[in-house]
Structure formats: C-alpha cells, structure tokens
Amino acid sequence: MTLSGTCVIAGIGATAFGKHPGRSSVSLNVEAIRAALSDARVDKDRVDALFVKPPTSDFQMLYTVKVASALGIQPRMGGAWDQGGAANATLISIACMAIEAGQIDIAVVSFADNPRTGNAAVYARPRGDDSLYGWFGTLPGYAMIMQRHIGEFRTPPEAFGAIAMAARNHGVRNPKAQVRNPLNMDDYLAADPLVAPLRRDDCTLISDGGGAVVIMSAKKAAELGVDAPVPILGWGYGQTFYEVAYRRDMTSTMAQTSGATALKMAGLTPQDVDCVQIYDCFTIAALMTLEDYGFCQKGQAADFVKDGALMQDGALPFNTSGGLLSETGMPGMQLIHEGVRQMRGTSVNQVKGAGNVVISNQGGVMQTHSTLVLGQ
Amino acid sequence: MSAEVKPDRTGPAGAFWSALDGGRLEFQRCRACGAAQLPAREECTACLSPDLAWEAAQGGATLISWVVYHRPYHEAFKDRIPYNVAVVELDEGPRLISNILAPNDSLRIDMPLRLELGESFGQTIPQFRPRVPTG
Structure with a gap:
C-alpha cells in the first residue's frame, strides 16, 4: 500500500511576518489557523487533530492543548513534536498516516513563535562544557560545518553568495517578505563576517509570526468541494548526531536518506523535480541539502548553483518566496506554504509548468531532517 | 549575563x-x-x-574544522575577539571542541596538531598547536 497522493493540503494561512510586539505565540497560532481554515473553507469544529511544532523560543508542556483551548476545540488527536525545524513537514506526514489509518478526518498543523520581540536567548546559549573555549550559539555550528565543506571541496564564497542572492531576489517580489532589498555578489562578499566563514547574508532572519495548514484525504476534499487541494506525494526523514564535533562526516547529513525516501515514495528522481523550497537558515544548510538530495554530486554544489540556476527561470528554481533568508525566519512552514502556492499556480515567482515541488525542513544544527514532495 | x-x-x-x-x-x-x-x-x-x-591521550591530533568569532556571544569573551574555536580529532579517534594556538589565517583543514594544555577561567583546558610551523 502506498499513501502517495491519498491526502492533500486543503488550506494554508499565516500571520504577517516580522514583529508582533505583545502577541503571545498561542495568539499567533490562532490567527494562522483561522486563516488556514478559511482558505480551506472548513469550520473549526470539524478539526479532529491538532499538531503543533512548539515555539522554539518558549518551549512549554502541553502546548498543543493550550492552542486547542484557545481555538475552543476538543480534537481526538493532539500533540507537539520536538524535531526542531524539521517538525512541520513531519507533522504533515503524521497527519496523512493518521487519516489513512482511519483515526482522524481533518488535521491542522501549526507553528508560531515570537523570538524577535520576545526572547531570542535560545539561539545564543552555551554548548555544554565547551563554553570554556568560547563555543556559544547555534550559528557557529553551521559555520563549523561550512568551513569543513570549504576545506574539503574548495567551495568558493560565491557558491554561498549564489544561494543568498536567489533567496533574496525572490523575496524582493514577495510583498510579505521581511527583507526585500536586492542583493548582488559584491554586497554579499563585502559584508563583515559574524562568525567566519559565515557572512551577514548567509544567516537567517529572526522573525515573529505563525503559519498553519489543513490536511485531509483527497476524497474528503472532493466531498467538501475544496478549491485547490494539493496532493502530498511523498515524505521521508533522517536524524544525525547531536554534537557537531562528533559527526564523523561533517559535510553530509541524513538529508540523504530523508530526500531519497521521499522521492522514491513520490515516484520521482532528482532529475524530475521542477522546483524546490529548501530550508535555508544558513546558506551552507541549503547548499548541503541540494547535494544530499542528489541534485548534484557531493562537493559539486558550487558548479550547480552558479549562473542563476536557482532563480525562477533557472534549472532548479529555489525558495521562490524568499525562504528563511528573506521572507521570514520562521522554521519551515513558509517553505511548505510556498510549495502549495507553486502547485496552485499562485506564487509571486511562479515557475512555469511546475508539476511538483520538493520541500526540505531541518532542525538544530542539521541534526534532524524531513522532506515533503507535493504535486498537482 | x-x-x-x-x-x-x-x-x-x-x-x-x-x-x-x-x-x-x-x-x-x-x-x-x-x-x-x-x-x-x-x-x-x-x-x-x-x-x-x-x-x-598521547597528544597527536588533526584539525577537522574551525570558526572565528568576530562578535561576542558572551561578555567574558569580548576581549578575545577575533578568536577561533575548532573541532579536533585525536589520533586515538575521539573528537573535541578546542582552540588552536596559531594565527587564524594560518589554519588549514586536516593540519596536524599537538596537544598543549592551557587555561580558561581558572580551568585547565586542552588546546592545540600546529605540529609544523606555518607561514
């Protein structure tokens, strides 16, 4: 039995991205869910599963129950999934499996957080006992992996610049994007390093905001007359070791397994993929995911991404709403929303003839990975 | 803080x-x-x-990767900027986070290292120095 295509994303909704001073993450979830339910034209009382990625900056017990209470619903299934930024994609796949197992009919997956106007201390905390060496923060873990990639494969700064430019220059045309000034290679190369080799424009935004999706079977969507159901064709997962220092191979991740599993389930090869929305919290994460998914050989991304290959009209259109680097620093849901818009034909950077889209979500310092493939 | x-x-x-x-x-x-x-x-x-x-550990090691902090994440390190933090692999296999006692621009992936104990905030810590002089 394959579940490929049996379930659909029936609705998407989000808050504005940027700053929401004084708003709780529960309230931002409610706003996003209200918008997603409205998009799907589903009443909240028909939702019988609520899955939430807990807010990164304010992890809480029984968080999903709090959101369900604010929504005034008593779903059958509910829960939060701790997989860092990989959680949203995984929760969508869990919804599909629960629907096909007959446990639920309509699921909502949601995420909201307010690290920009709230508390972003989680991103700067010491890393175990290694604080004595000055080892602090999430960002430097990515810099460590990036330096190894540069050393092993002679990856030039322009490869990372090409990724930053593709995300930003797609974001320029997205009215919802948080950063919309164009970026060229000279700007990219001229910025001071934060933690070398990471430059300013290699790094995610930090944003308040929320996003949600509504999931149901294709059959249910037909029955309810959902306007633009987007079939979920495949998914896959992977997880690697916690400490960056102790990974034997620092320049590959379990994105390889995640991507291969999802593409196989969807009946696709990397050559068949029309469009990608890749988790770009840092340019190195996106570059390695392109390699790990098999769009090019390991270590060859520099050649692959040059000459505008990642732009809307390029060989592999990438992060067409701006991603974490330009649209919002939200961990992953915005990529799923943009995948849905590409399949509906409503993206501000619509890829001509796109019949499928591959979406990556990943968490921590590339420890967790989850892949979704959507179709039409 | x-x-x-x-x-x-x-x-x-x-x-x-x-x-x-x-x-x-x-x-x-x-x-x-x-x-x-x-x-x-x-x-x-x-x-x-x-x-x-x-x-x-016998003291021999290899440089796996490193970063250079150009801004402090903790006030105790603000006078050390720019400072490096590295991943080092001991000849016996285990890896650890450390600092390399060499100019940041002289560091190279896979360069051989030698253990040199140092001190940070009153605690003895393992640090490493390149085994051959670098330019």
Whole structure:
C-alpha cells in the first residue's frame, strides 16, 4: 500500500511576518489557523487533530492543548513534536498516516513563535562544557560545518553568495517578505563576517509570526468541494548526531536518506523535480541539502548553483518566496506554504509548468531532517 | 549575563575535568569493545556497555574544522575577539571542541596538531598547536 497522493493540503494561512510586539505565540497560532481554515473553507469544529511544532523560543508542556483551548476545540488527536525545524513537514506526514489509518478526518498543523520581540536567548546559549573555549550559539555550528565543506571541496564564497542572492531576489517580489532589498555578489562578499566563514547574508532572519495548514484525504476534499487541494506525494526523514564535533562526516547529513525516501515514495528522481523550497537558515544548510538530495554530486554544489540556476527561470528554481533568508525566519512552514502556492499556480515567482515541488525542513544544527514532495 | 564560565562537573564529565586538573587529557575506552569516545557518557555508544575506562591521550591530533568569532556571544569573551574555536580529532579517534594556538589565517583543514594544555577561567583546558610551523 502506498499513501502517495491519498491526502492533500486543503488550506494554508499565516500571520504577517516580522514583529508582533505583545502577541503571545498561542495568539499567533490562532490567527494562522483561522486563516488556514478559511482558505480551506472548513469550520473549526470539524478539526479532529491538532499538531503543533512548539515555539522554539518558549518551549512549554502541553502546548498543543493550550492552542486547542484557545481555538475552543476538543480534537481526538493532539500533540507537539520536538524535531526542531524539521517538525512541520513531519507533522504533515503524521497527519496523512493518521487519516489513512482511519483515526482522524481533518488535521491542522501549526507553528508560531515570537523570538524577535520576545526572547531570542535560545539561539545564543552555551554548548555544554565547551563554553570554556568560547563555543556559544547555534550559528557557529553551521559555520563549523561550512568551513569543513570549504576545506574539503574548495567551495568558493560565491557558491554561498549564489544561494543568498536567489533567496533574496525572490523575496524582493514577495510583498510579505521581511527583507526585500536586492542583493548582488559584491554586497554579499563585502559584508563583515559574524562568525567566519559565515557572512551577514548567509544567516537567517529572526522573525515573529505563525503559519498553519489543513490536511485531509483527497476524497474528503472532493466531498467538501475544496478549491485547490494539493496532493502530498511523498515524505521521508533522517536524524544525525547531536554534537557537531562528533559527526564523523561533517559535510553530509541524513538529508540523504530523508530526500531519497521521499522521492522514491513520490515516484520521482532528482532529475524530475521542477522546483524546490529548501530550508535555508544558513546558506551552507541549503547548499548541503541540494547535494544530499542528489541534485548534484557531493562537493559539486558550487558548479550547480552558479549562473542563476536557482532563480525562477533557472534549472532548479529555489525558495521562490524568499525562504528563511528573506521572507521570514520562521522554521519551515513558509517553505511548505510556498510549495502549495507553486502547485496552485499562485506564487509571486511562479515557475512555469511546475508539476511538483520538493520541500526540505531541518532542525538544530542539521541534526534532524524531513522532506515533503507535493504535486498537482 | 554572568561573566562566569565554568564546566559542569556533574556526571561522567567530572572525571574528564579532574584528569585535566592533574594535567592529563583523557578519553573513555570501552573495556567491552575497545571503542574510544568523547564526550564522556555513562555507556559506550558503539556497544552500549557501561564498562568504560579512562585513557590518556598521547597528544597527536588533526584539525577537522574551525570558526572565528568576530562578535561576542558572551561578555567574558569580548576581549578575545577575533578568536577561533575548532573541532579536533585525536589520533586515538575521539573528537573535541578546542582552540588552536596559531594565527587564524594560518589554519588549514586536516593540519596536524599537538596537544598543549592551557587555561580558561581558572580551568585547565586542552588546546592545540600546529605540529609544523606555518607561514
């Protein structure tokens, strides 16, 4: 039995991205869910599963129950999934499996957080006992992996610049994007390093905001007359070791397994993929995911991404709403929303003839990975 | 934010820091399967045996990767900027976070290193110096 295509994303909704001073993450979830339910034209009382990625900056017990209470619903299934930024994609796949197992009919997956106007201390905390060496923060873990990639494969700064430019220059045309000034290679190369080799424009935004999706079977969507159901064709997962220092191979991740599993389930090869929305919290994460998914050989991304290959009209259109680097620093849901818009034909950077889209979500310092493939 | 930086000596890490107090960098060696590991844990990650012994590192190592902090994440380090933090692989296999005692622009992937004990906030820590002089 394959579940490929049996379930659909029936609705998407989000808050504005940027700053929401004084708003709780529960309230931002409610706003996003209200918008997603409205998009799907589903009443909240028909939702019988609520899955939430807990807010990164304010992890809480029984968080999903709090959101369900604010929504005034008593779903059958509910829960939060701790997989860092990989959680949203995984929760969508869990919804599909629960629907096909007959446990639920309509699921909502949601995420909201307010690290920009709230508390972003989680991103700067010491890393175990290694604080004595000055080892602090999430960002430097990515810099460590990036330096190894540069050393092993002679990856030039322009490869990372090409990724930053593709995300930003797609974001320029997205009215919802948080950063919309164009970026060229000279700007990219001229910025001071934060933690070398990471430059300013290699790094995610930090944003308040929320996003949600509504999931149901294709059959249910037909029955309810959902306007633009987007079939979920495949998914896959992977997880690697916690400490960056102790990974034997620092320049590959379990994105390889995640991507291969999802593409196989969807009946696709990397050559068949029309469009990608890749988790770009840092340019190195996106570059390695392109390699790990098999769009090019390991270590060859520099050649692959040059000459505008990642732009809307390029060989592999990438992060067409701006991603974490330009649209919002939200961990992953915005990529799923943009995948849905590409399949509906409503993206501000619509890829001509796109019949499928591959979406990556990943968490921590590339420890967790989850892949979704959507179709039409 | 507090300027105090000190290791957490609870659990199996206590023996790691105690060895350093005595001037030795040690790692765990599994008595059951022979695997070597850091960071210190209660069980061997290769065979899951709890029968772990401590063994002194001989001091040879390789530079796996490094970063250079150009802005402080902690006020206690603001006078050290720009400073490096590295991942080092001991010849015996285990890896650890450390600092390299060399100019940041002289560092190279896979360069051979030699252990040199140093001090950070009153605690003896393992640091490393390139084994051959670099330009």
